[in-house]
Amino acid sequence: MIAELGHFALVLALALAAVQSVVPLWGALDREPRLMAVAPPAAIAQFLFTGLAFAALVHAYVTSDFSLLNVVENSHSSKPLLYKITGVWGNHEGSMLLWVLILTLFGALVAAFGRNLPDRLRALVLAVQGWIASAFFLFILLTSNPFIRLSPAPAEGNDLNPVLQDIGLAIHPPLLYLGYVGCSISFAFAVAALIDGRIDAAWARWVRPWTLAAWIFLTLGIAMGSYWAYYELGWGGFWFWDPVENASLMPWLIATALLHSAIVMEKRNALKVWTVLLAILAFSFSLIGTFLVRSGVLTSVHAFASDPTRGIFILVILCLFIGGALSLFAFRASTLTPGGIFAPVSREGALVLNNLFLTAAAATVVVGTLYPLALEALTGTRISVGAPFFNLTFGPLMVPLLMLVPFGPMLAWKRGDIAAAAERLMAAFGIALVAAAAAAFAMGATDILALAGIALAAWLMAGALSETAFRIKLFQAPLAESFRRFVGLPRSALGTALAHFGLGVTMLGLVAATSWSSEDILTMKPGESVTVGGYQVTLEGFIPRPGPNYEEIAVRFLVRDGGVTVRTMEASKRNFATRATSTTEAAIATFWPSQVYISLGDIATDGATTVRLYWKSLATLIWLGAIVMALGGALSLSDRRLRVGAPRPARKLAAVPAE
């Protein structure tokens, strides 16, 4: 009964979404407040019904109700409870249900906390949310229904893909979806503004925090996905320019651009049209990402099922929303009144430059991802676009952008002084040079590109710090005064500094891990040793043992530093009988901030095994930097002050750039 109740709740949610997409829009166009007032309760009820449906599916998974086809195909009664729950979204149908659950959650949040929004804007935003939700509810019910029943129920299920039986599945998809779907709010606001033909203060005040929240989740989701691939797939790499990864990178780049242009929008009331366009693009890329991953166009661990009708359905949704929004933009953008003016050298100017670089970078990723698909569809030729392409296109675009990052926060609004900003960054420049020299001394000056990368990373970090140091007059005023100023700093300013610092940390990790890591592939027997990154790694022995739903052979390694055992590592191969597949569990030992990474190849019958041993130089910094970035975003998000970008008066030069 619970399963059927969930099914009915899902259909009801569709009905409410349909009402929500028509009635408030009608009310807004007709200026009828009661029709507009339908939107918030409909959005909240829609979320509750979707939540009920989701809970019903979780219940079916937890109780191993194999009368649901979806549960049979993706679960097994002996699976640990955690994976029974995460298995709900470890498949196509369930993950789409999670997608709409988050979509309706955001709609409900707008409804619940949107009291200070103008009625018309709120009604329009929720109506647009209603369109998106209706499309995806229809998609789920007609092509990917998780509530399809099976009678008689089979005794046992097919189990979840073993690669997905990992804690990562509990974290990565929900975070990524929060990011993807969070972009739908900015999209809904943008489309609402276009329908309404105007953008007011409430618009900007709402879009920036939503974008920021979506961006935080997207950042964490991508970083978590990268780390999961790193430790689970056993290749020891963290980014492969795989189309599925690019699908998440594109919205991230655009969301980053949107985030920065929304700051201008909120503080200076400028760049309205551009912000609206970015908001549309960010969600469009989220949809394209969903399409690429879900349609089966790409084969990867994410392509749970490839069914042509689903692909076509998503393609139609894609065309309707992206095409519709962009045409609306083309017709209505001219009605939006342009906002404040600014000089080319100013905070606004720097942010525009940032936007240009980021969108251009996103464009190269789009080309690199979609061109092979288009080529294969048109001519049947299969080409593979990988790291070389992106190193040549994406890299050169990111380098100047990263070099310019420290300048942005140093410039004042409306009109800035580039010479003064450069002067304040001299210290950071010096630190960058010292860092490169130190790296050259430690690792040898053979790899000039790597040294330049280190310098760039140090420049980013020192630049972020010197901005804060400058604001609190560190070393220029007494320490007590600096501390007082530090406490008084707006959290959004600290957030900016922290996020930019995190970018530098990630950069440092990327450069070091690609340039100074080592890789050994060899056959080892118990008792044999090998040196990795200054540590002696000894294969101690094989330990066969049963798991809850698999059999595994663990291989134990001892890590010694100068004869003293400092760490025990266990890599293993797991064999899942139900799916007749095996997975390799890599062993990772962190010697802060670097890592020793061991992955097993085939285990021969004579007791020898192929082992891949990596020394991953500074690798943890890659993901740590992403977490720092997200923390910066969260800090900025917590700053709910109203923002006015006070321009510096033209007649006299004040010492402090305004926040």
Add this chain to the structure above:
Amino acid sequence: MAVLAAAAALVVLVPLSRGGRAAGAPSPAIAIYRDQLEEVDRDVSRGLIAESEAEAARTEIARRLIRADAEAAPPEPDRPLARRAAAILAIAAPLVAFGAYLWLGSPEMPDQPLSSRLDTPLDQADVQTLVAKVESHLAAHPEDGAGWEVIGPVYLRAGRYDDAVRAFGNALRILGSTAARETALGDAMVRANNGLVIADAHAAFERAAKLDPTAIAPRFYLAVALGQDGKKPEAVAAWQALLKDAPADAAWAPVARAALAKLEGSAAPTAAASAAPGPSEADAAASADMAPEERLQMINGMVAQLAGKLAANPDDPEGWARLVRSYIVLGRTDDARDALKKARTALAASPDRLAPVEAEARSAGIE
């Protein structure tokens, strides 16, 4: 469900019946600008921004405020027609949802969680459920040797040979070694390896033969193993010894004779040695130690399997011929006629290929 649907309708209807925002309240945009002005004052008093900047900010806000004031439009009077239409829509939506659900869903089906499926009375449960029941019991009590011994043959019949090896292995480990258990383990291993007598299976058969030198099955498999190892003279000797002890009507005897004949290089006249895939050596050997009714059950099982295979892939004249012959041998004449009819339909496109089936039917006189 009715409650849910009613809730959905109410959610829409309540705001429709209520009044909108009171007229004359300041528009939210203007409220935001007022808040911004207050915040500038607060920042100045906290020393975050200089007075000159605050002045500039106030000017900027005032500029936006004036624009927002000019844009604010008075609300229009309400229209009962629109509201009525919306209300109809609101009531219709849950009804449509109900219809859509009846079309998509299975309202009559109860939940069937694992626990309730395991609780179904024994006489109503199907084999799979019984297996699941025993499996969950064994997962909780892995040291229950009798349980493993019960489920082993079930696995074997279901074709889950790897599981059967595990089950028999566990039974052996817990309950101790007997000739029957060793034989069962070895038999499962051979099946799991497509009929090959692997080293572990060989060892098991040797232990079984030592425990009970009169048992047929271990000796049979050991002879097969010798043949597979290419030890021709030893294999011939083993088969001959086995046949010498065999009762005249032993079901496995034809298989043994065929193997012997093959080893000796002469053509075998017996049916079992013909090219048609008959029961595998393993099946035949297993049937050697069976009671007659068990053997019949096994044969029926194999015939059913063949019928199933033909239902899935009917384009197989030899298969149809074999099925008809099997039914006749088993005395199931009606089934044989039925199979013949099915074969005629399935092979209607190529009557010449139907010939072997017709011939089989004619020889038994069923037509």
